[in-house]
Amino acid sequence: MKTILKKIAILTLSLTVVINLTSCNATKNANNAQKGGVIGATGGAILGAIIGNNTGKKGNGGELGAVIGGVVGGTAGVLIGKKMDKQAQQIEEEIPGATVERIDDGIVVTFDENSGVFFETNKYNINAESDMLLTKLANILKEYPDTNVLVVGHTDSSGADAYNMTLSRNRAQSVTNFFTSKGLSSNRFVTKWFGEEQPIADNTTAEGRAKNRRVNLAIIPNEKMKEDAKAESGEN
16 A cells, blocks of 8 residues: 555656746756656767767767766656756756756756857866856756766867867866866766867857857766665666
């Protein structure tokens, strides 16, 4: 009887989550995997958001897919989704210039030159304005210790390929180093970079190049969050 009541309570919670996933832009476009706990196979949608329009190039998509892992389905997925929705909303409210998307089990945050977190031309140090906003994000990440973060750096196509690859690496590493300097565990972070290889906009225009000069963060549930959700839902 207790088991039946527990399942009814969890089902009620699941329906409540579905009804209430409309409070911020990041969750308005949530897919069925978030809203209904539909079983998914991989973090492919997250890859598309953080890499761009050439996901499979040079095998990088598969490598990042291994980092991101699969989507948790069922009631456990709904419970994870509720936690990630809350975190996404907080990021959106406190860092309004960033693009925040809820995709699969994760959150994708995009910083470009219009977000308030940016780098000066040919430089990779964190400037004062970026410092302020990244500090806010670091504080949010501290509130959600059961998540890991993938940091991905990109550039536009100006300059030599090798130079851009190094620049994107340095910029991504600067962001990761900033977070760890604020007391976040280095074990939570994976840092990747792609130079000019993964554009999301037209490099022949100034506006497009500004969008391509970006750092993406994919915030994903760690194994503890997944196991806790499965235990809470009775799916272990």
